[in-house]
Amino acid sequence: MADPIDSLSGRRDLRLFRGQVLPRRNELLTSPALWVSIGLAILLAIALPHLPAAYFPISEAASIGFTFASIAMGACIAAIVLALGLPGAARIKRWARLPGTTKNKSALSDLIFVLVWATLCQIGLVGTCVIALALGGPIALAPANITxxxxxxxxxxxxxxxxAVAELFVVVQTLSQMGVVIIDEEQKNKDTSSSTHLSSPGQ
Structure with a gap:
């Protein structure tokens, strides 16, 4: 059975990877969040054998990851709903027509992708925790004979x-910025309306 959304897409590629992720690969690969996360991870992996947490079981660390990912995923999905509902229909239409930072993508497309990517990062964290739980179990994070x-x-x-933590912060930052933009636009509309009212004949 054909996907009913395909009939609404025209010539747009609705596939997540090829249609949304691949066009933004350069932005994702040069993101400071990615490289800071890798740097912190390498430092922690090197230092962990010398820290008190060295003998913390992998299974318990994975449980903490599961808990964080479940909470963060709910926050990301709620953010997507807010991003589509909070601005209002007129503003959503305008953002859908504004060019975004990615070629052939709108500002609205960029906004939604930021939130969707953060959600995918939480799903990736869940997958990582499943693998860690299956392979590590009760083994210590950094045993004495670490390989x-x-x-x-x-x-x-x-x-x-x-x-995943960095992308959750990006979600919070994005919602904050969206709120600032909406408030700024509403204040400008209010000022324009007041100026028009004051300059009307007979007032």
Whole structure:
């Protein structure tokens, strides 16, 4: 059965990876959040054997990741709903026509992608925690006989966690910026309306 959304898309590519992620690959790969997360993860993986948390079980660390991801995913989905409903129909139509920072994408498309990408990062964190739970179980995060492959796994896991946290911060920042834009536009409309009212004949 054909996807009913396809009939609404015209010539738009609705596939998430090819239609949305791939055109923004340069922005994603050069994002400070990505490289800061990787840097922090590598530092923590190197320092962990010398920290009190070295013998913390991987299963419990994964449980903390699950809890964070579930809360963050709910926040990201709520943010998507707010981004589509809070601005109002007229403003949404205008943002859909404004060019965004990505070629052939609108400002509204960029806004929604930021929130969708943050949601995907939380899903990625869930997947990472499942793998950690399956492979690590009760094993310590940094046992005394730690191997290079174990350290690499730690760095990858911590990178995913830090990146998910960073993307949640981006969601909060984006909603804050959206609110500022809406308030600024409403104040400008109010000022324009007041000026028009004062300059009307017979007033």
């Amino acid at each position: 290079w492959s174990h350290s690499l796994g730690l760095a990858l896991g911590f990178s995913t966690f830090f990146y």
